[in-house]
Amino acid sequence: MKIRSGFSGLLQLVLELRSFRALRAKVFARPDMMDGAIVKGFPDASKVIASAVKLEWRTIDLYGLLFQYLGNADDAEAAHAFRRLAEKSSGNINVPASWDVPAQLREDQTRQKQVFEAIAGPYMGTNARRGMTYTWVPNHLADGLDAVSPRSFLAAIGKAAQGPIEHSHALHWSGLQEGVRHASETRVDEIQEDIPWAHEAMSLLENQVVPCTRAQVFAAWRKGRLFDKQVKGIPQDQEGVLEELRRTGILKLLADGRINIPDVYRLGFGLRRKGGFAPRR
Numbered sequence: 001m002k003i004r005s006g007f008s009g010l011l012q013l014v015l016e017l018r019s020f021r022a023l024r025a026k027v028f029a030r031p032d033m034m035d036g037a038i039v040k041g042f043p044d045a046s047k048v049i050a051s052a053v054k055l056e057w058r059t060i061d062l063y064g065l066l067f068q069y070l071g072n073a074d075d076a077e078a079a080h081a082f083r084r085l086a087e088k089s090s091g092n093i094n095v096p097a098s099w100d101v102p103a104q105l106r107e108d109q110t111r112q113k114q115v116f117e118a119i120a121g122p123y124m125g126t127n128a129r130r131g132m133t134y135t136w137v138p139n140h141l142a143d144g145l146d147a148v149s150p151r152s153f154l155a156a157i158g159k160a161a162q163g164p165i166e167h168s169h170a171l172h173w174s175g176l177q178e179g180v181r182h183a184s185e186t187r188v189d190e191i192q193e194d195i196p197w198a199h200e201a202m203s204l205l206e207n208q209v210v211p212c213t214r215a216q217v218f219a220a221w222r223k224g225r226l227f228d229k230q231v232k233g234i235p236q237d238q239e240g241v242l243e244e245l246r247r248t249g250i251l252k253l254l255a256d257g258r259i260n261i262p263d264v265y266r267l268g269f270g271l272r273r274k275g276g277f278a279p280r281r
Helices: 006-019 045-049 059-071 076-090 103-107 109-120 133-141 150-160 173-194 196-203 214-223 238-247 263-269
Strands: none
Touching: 006 045, 059 076, 059 103, 059 109, 059 133, 059 150, 076 103, 076 109, 103 109, 109 133, 133 150, 133 173, 133 263, 150 173, 173 196, 173 263, 196 238, 196 263, 214 238
16 A cells, blocks of 8 residues: 555545455544645545544533543642542532543533632633633634634643742633743744745734734735745735635634734734733743
């Protein structure tokens, strides 16, 4: 069996393994990868796409995943402490040796919020004006398609946990901000590897204040001579680049025609927002 490399090779492998009764392949791919030219130009791609299942991570799913990790941490003492907190909130006083998130914490956002606030406090500051911790983290990790990657979510919380403990909660709101910065920078590194032309186009927008106009974006690309760089895979014109960035969720077109960059990309690419927290300098 000769398999090509890259994403097209994975698709080919999925098809080849269908001839074996005891083997099945499962490929996790971003939506933009499934819509790309590689898939459209791949023979028998429809056979793979027909069996695809769309995964959607809601806020309640993300916290359920986080709680599952916390309750089964390598640090046995920390894991037990979290289990006691979670079980108390769910109304169950028994803490089993092999632990799964109680159903109440998988399905009830109010109870999830109570548990997370016990860890991080209720507010992103001294009061509710700056946001609530439970909703703030996933809201600032959502891309232009309103999707949140569980990997980014766990990375943000993990980074927040590394901060110094000099306050009343295990996580501080400033640590959550730092966690989102870290997740954004990681996502930008992934874009550089996966979609080099998109990384090049976005890098030319550094220090831009968003939301901004099409004219401001196009001016930055002309000044940076984006199309002279001949980056592989780049669309042929400015509107094409804009549309592909929108389709992949890197930017969002607002109702008034302006362009917005979600924080999960804005921070890592060094763009600014009036009233928003700043990228790392």
